[in-house]
Amino acid sequence: MSESGNDISRRDFIKLSGVAAAAATLGAGAAMPATAQAAMVNLGGKANLPKAKGPRLVVVGGGTSGLTIAKYAKKANPKLDVVLVEKRDMYSSCFASNMLYSGLISLEFLADHSFLDAAVNNKYTFFNAAATGLDRAGRKLMTSEGEIDYDYLVLAPGVTYDYSRVGVKDPEAEAILRQMYPGGFISPTEHITIRDKVRNFEGGTFLLTVPSGNYRCLPGPFERACMIAAAFKKNKVKGKIVLVDPNAAPLVKAKGFLSAFDELYKGFIEYKPNTKIESIDVAGRTLKTEFDTIKFDDGAIYPGVRGAHILEAFGLMDPKSPQKEALIDDHKYNFIGDDRVYVTGDSRPMGFSKSANTANTEGKYVAKLIAARSQGKEIDWVSPETICYSMCNSEPAEAISVSARYVYDPAKKAFGFSPDTSMDENRDVAKGNRLMEWNKGMYRDLFA
Numbered sequence: 001m002s003e004s005g006n007d008i009s010r011r012d013f014i015k016l017s018g019v020a021a022a023a024a025t026l027g028a029g030a031a032m033p034a035t036a037q038a039a040m041v042n043l044g045g046k047a048n049l050p051k052a053k054g055p056r057l058v059v060v061g062g063g064t065s066g067l068t069i070a071k072y073a074k075k076a077n078p079k080l081d082v083v084l085v086e087k088r089d090m091y092s093s094c095f096a097s098n099m100l101y102s103g104l105i106s107l108e109f110l111a112d113h114s115f116l117d118a119a120v121n122n123k124y125t126f127f128n129a130a131a132t133g134l135d136r137a138g139r140k141l142m143t144s145e146g147e148i149d150y151d152y153l154v155l156a157p158g159v160t161y162d163y164s165r166v167g168v169k170d171p172e173a174e175a176i177l178r179q180m181y182p183g184g185f186i187s188p189t190e191h192i193t194i195r196d197k198v199r200n201f202e203g204g205t206f207l208l209t210v211p212s213g214n215y216r217c218l219p220g221p222f223e224r225a226c227m228i229a230a231a232f233k234k235n236k237v238k239g240k241i242v243l244v245d246p247n248a249a250p251l252v253k254a255k256g257f258l259s260a261f262d263e264l265y266k267g268f269i270e271y272k273p274n275t276k277i278e279s280i281d282v283a284g285r286t287l288k289t290e291f292d293t294i295k296f297d298d299g300a301i302y303p304g305v306r307g308a309h310i311l312e313a314f315g316l317m318d319p320k321s322p323q324k325e326a327l328i329d330d331h332k333y334n335f336i337g338d339d340r341v342y343v344t345g346d347s348r349p350m351g352f353s354k355s356a357n358t359a360n361t362e363g364k365y366v367a368k369l370i371a372a373r374s375q376g377k378e379i380d381w382v383s384p385e386t387i388c389y390s391m392c393n394s395e396p397a398e399a400i401s402v403s404a405r406y407v408y409d410p411a412k413k414a415f416g417f418s419p420d421t422s423m424d425e426n427r428d429v430a431k432g433n434r435l436m437e438w439n440k441g442m443y444r445d446l447f448a
């Protein structure tokens with residue numbers, strides 16, 4: 001058979017005999033790029049990582065919590081070999097994103113931070129993969145790019161949306177809502193969509209919702225209403241924001257937000273407290289509440305949150321947790337009965353504020369705790385600190401703030417705010433400036 005004849009018959013064989021034959025041929029190392037071969041080997045085998053040079057700490061999730069723990073665990077015990085596993089290949093922060101809508105910042109402010117630089121600067125390894133499975137007995141984490149052995153594992157995967165909280169149980173309706181009216185409290189692509197909705201809004205009702213429960217960033221929906229209203233006001237859009245809230249008032253900084261609604265955004269924000277959403281008709285763009293039917297033209301529907309799905313898939317979820325959060329020791333963060341596996345950040349079950357300053361300060365404590373445990377020691381619990389600024393005005397940029405720590409009540413087996421909690425609800429430019437500095441400081445702490 002001629003050389004060219006041989007080529008043709010090989011091609012035809014692969015084409016005719018389908019996927020199995022093709023896979024077998026490729027598996028045998030036939031004409032295939034080196035990178036694709038490596039990917040195939042890795043999917044079933046070990047991840048391509050340097051050999052661990054000390055006890056290996058694997059951190060899943062390169063958000064506020066995971067980035068903090070990777071950096072500060074390495075600082076606290078330089079012998080730890082730290083690997084940060086993150087599924088996104090580009091960072092963009094959730095915190096600060098509300099300011100996109102009023103034009104106070106651009107996307108670059110949120111996204112101009114590199115996972116690779118964070119890893120190089122802080123002497124750990126960044127591994128771009130999704131965690132897909134856990135073998136606690138064998139201390140192995142499965143990822144989309146291969147398996148990683150660990151001595152200590154931290155899961156900091158954040159939250160996922162829970163649409164059942166707004167009466168949406170049909171998967172098809174949920175998928176449409178996710179795509180057409182994204183919550184804007186998890187992924188950067190949602191922030192871009194909402195920014196463009198605001199820019200292109202021609203008038204009518206723009207719907208925003210406040211979830212029930214301990215949702216991510218309690219002041220976030222109110223700050224968002226202010227930032228979108230500021231854009232409508234500036235651009236003279238004949239539209240109003242309808243903000244639907246199941247609670248009687250904003251859960252934090254109520255006075256500050258309500259006075260901003262009243263003094264800055266009369267006619268632009270219609271706030272509906274004590275209003276529980278019962279169902280959403282996506283096609284008809286209507287919302288049914290206990291008392292009302294609200295028609296909307298566009299919007300961003302924040303349904304409620306629960307712990308990330310991987311907690312449930314990995315057997316780490318507390319079956320009794322109403323928000324499907326982790327079953328962990330509420331002072332030591334390890335999964336009950338396993339001091340090698342920890343869950344931190346917004347997937348924790350403790351009633352702390354689900355916010356970046358909380359995740360960052362908590363992460364510093366957990367990093368020190370794991371570093372100490374890797375050396376056979378223990379440390380005392382330290383409260384996370386919630387410092388949270390909210391922008392209420394855009395020209396000039398004025399903010400309000402809250403600062404809180406937590407104390408444990410053994411009788412209630414729960415945490416409450418410590419007596420030194422303080423709120424500054426008079427919006428002003430000084431706090432607007434401090435808000436911008438807080439954001440920049442947080443990026444420096446996570447990446448530099």
Ligand SMILES: Cc1cc2nc3c(=O)[nH]c(=O)nc-3n(C[C@H](O)[C@H](O)[C@H](O)COP(=O)(O)OP(=O)(O)OC[C@H]3O[C@@H](n4cnc5c(N)ncnc54)[C@H](O)[C@@H]3O)c2cc1C
Nearest residue numbers: 061063064065087094095131158185345346354355356357
């Ligand atoms: C609009 C908005 C405004 C906010 N404003 C403020 C504010 O003003 N102040 C404040 O303090 N906080 C604010 N926050 C809240 C703050 O951003 C979050 O509470 C904080 O980032 C939570 O940190 P985390 O690490 O738990 O989760 P995240 O930061 O969400 O990080 C989770 C990471 O895990 C990754 N991940 C998930 N699953 C996997 C997997 N299987 N494998 C690999 N990686 C995975 C995700 O990709 C993500 O990068 C705001 C949030 C939003 C959305």
